[in-house]
Amino acid sequence: MxxxxxxxxxxxLSLNEFLILPEVKPAREYIDGEIYQKPMPKxxxxxxxxxxxxxxxxxxxxxxxACAFLELRCSFGVRSIVPDIVVFEWKNIPLDDRGEIKDxxxxxxxxxxxxxxxxxxxxxxxxxILYCFQYQTQLGWLIxxxxxxxxxxxxxxxxxxxxxxxxxxxxxxxxxxxxxxxELFSWLSFT
Amino acid sequence: MxxxxxxxxxxxLSLNEFLILPEVKPAREYIDGEIYQKPMPKxxxxxxxxxxxxxxxxxxxxxxxACAFLELRCSFGVRSIVPDIVVFEWKNIPLDDRGEIKDxxxxxxxxxxxxxxxxxxxxxxxxxILYCFQYQTQLGWLIxxxxxxxxxxxxxxxxxxxxxxxxxxxxxxxxxxxxxxxELFSWLSFT
Numbered sequence: 001m002x003x004x005x006x007x008x009x010x011x012x013l014s015l016n017e018f019l020i021l022p023e024v025k026p027a028r029e030y031i032d033g034e035i036y037q038k039p040m041p042k043x044x045x046x047x048x049x050x051x052x053x054x055x056x057x058x059x060x061x062x063x064x065x066a067c068a069f070l071e072l073r074c075s076f077g078v079r080s081i082v083p084d085i086v087v088f089e090w091k092n093i094p095l096d097d098r099g100e101i102k103d104x105x106x107x108x109x110x111x112x113x114x115x116x117x118x119x120x121x122x123x124x125x126x127x128x129i130l131y132c133f134q135y136q137t138q139l140g141w142l143i144x145x146x147x148x149x150x151x152x153x154x155x156x157x158x159x160x161x162x163x164x165x166x167x168x169x170x171x172x173x174x175x176x177x178x179x180x181x182x183e184l185f186s187w188l189s190f191t
Numbered sequence: 192m193x194x195x196x197x198x199x200x201x202x203x204l205s206l207n208e209f210l211i212l213p214e215v216k217p218a219r220e221y222i223d224g225e226i227y228q229k230p231m232p233k234x235x236x237x238x239x240x241x242x243x244x245x246x247x248x249x250x251x252x253x254x255x256x257a258c259a260f261l262e263l264r265c266s267f268g269v270r271s272i273v274p275d276i277v278v279f280e281w282k283n284i285p286l287d288d289r290g291e292i293k294d295x296x297x298x299x300x301x302x303x304x305x306x307x308x309x310x311x312x313x314x315x316x317x318x319x320i321l322y323c324f325q326y327q328t329q330l331g332w333l334i335x336x337x338x339x340x341x342x343x344x345x346x347x348x349x350x351x352x353x354x355x356x357x358x359x360x361x362x363x364x365x366x367x368x369x370x371x372x373x374e375l376f377s378w379l380s381f382t
Contacts, residue, residue, distance in 0.1 A: 116314075119310075121335070121337065121338050122313035122314065123307075123313065123333070123335045123338050123340050123342050123352060124338060124340075126342065126350065126352065127340075127342075127352040130349055130350065130351065130352065133349060142314070144312070144314045146312065147312050147314050147315060149314050149315075149318075151314050151317065153349070155349065156347075156348065156349055157347065157348070157349065158321055158324060158344070158346065158347055158348065158349075158350075159317065159321065159349075159350060160321065161314060161317065161318040161321065
């Protein structure tokens with residue numbers, strides 16, 4: 001997700017100072033006092049992100065099961081992160097007085113999804129997924145388009161690499177929806 | 192560890208067929224029927240590998256605690272892998288009738304250590320570490336020289352990213368030996 005640290009040691013911002021900075025594209029993330037900018041998404045990243053959020057929305061929105069958001073800034077603890085996709089169970093969507101989604105999200109998502117970009121630091125992305133597990137996140141996906149594999153993270157468990165026909169675990173609340181690694185990566189094909 | 196699959200679908204080798212092939216440099220690994228070649232080690236990889244095996248040997252050999260091996264082929268289950276460093280507790284070193292280390296290692300190491308190379312598939316390397324946990328491996332390190340961080344894997348646990356002053360966990364059998372991430376990466380410096 002992030003590869004460039006933009007922070008100089010002389011002038012570390014607090015999380016609150018970081019949050020009043022204007023948003024830029026690609027999004028910047030605040031991690032333990034450091035600011036990192038996400039890589040500019042490329043073709044495969046963009047396509048998987050779009051098709052996956054469509055699929056999650058299709059499975060989740062009709063029966064008010066869950067809702068997926070693209071590039072939604074979530075600020076909690078000492079980090080402000082912008083996963084490629086976050087999913088909240090319907091009951092956990094942060095709402096304002098009018099029952100609309102809040103603009104500032106101060107909780108961790110139930111499910112965080114990251115899609116690796118070429119030359120991105122995989123260990124930093126993994127660290128952000130693990131950070132979410134300190135804040136009630138139930139599931140993390142790290143999608144590797146190059147390897148056609150998905151690393152699955154769950155709290156207090158070993159990660160698991162899934163590929164080919166293997167079914168990718170989703171939030172338990174999605175009772176019948178299933179997606180295999182093959183199906184996910186088939187979305188890259190235009191022939 | 193591996194980025195290039197050398198296998199053609201038409202002619203998949205069995206593990207036994209793979210094991211009688213001549214060794215090449217960099218080493219090839221056999222994973223679920225596919226053959227992958229490790230990347231050629233570059234400067235930082237080479238330096239960390241050398242200094243880390245020296246440090247482990249220094250801490251482990253004198254009191255017959257543990258022994259570290261460089262690029263030792265370990266073949267077990269459906270894979271034949273060559274981690275950058277493997278460590279066996281002294282009592283687990285595979286011996287022949289003469290009390291010498293065997294040439295063919297058919298068990299998993301107690302501790303497996305991988306050092307990321309530029310452009311290497313991190314998810315594949317992680318998958319090899321996780322594979323070891325099915326075979327009694329107790330500890331896995333994934334060293335990321337670029338990020339100056341080490342991802343720590345233990346069976347049935349979330350991985351943990353350690354950096355800076357944090358102490359990197361070693362096998363319990365090393366009672367007093369400690370190494371921080373800072374110390375590890377300080378070995379890269381020649382000034």
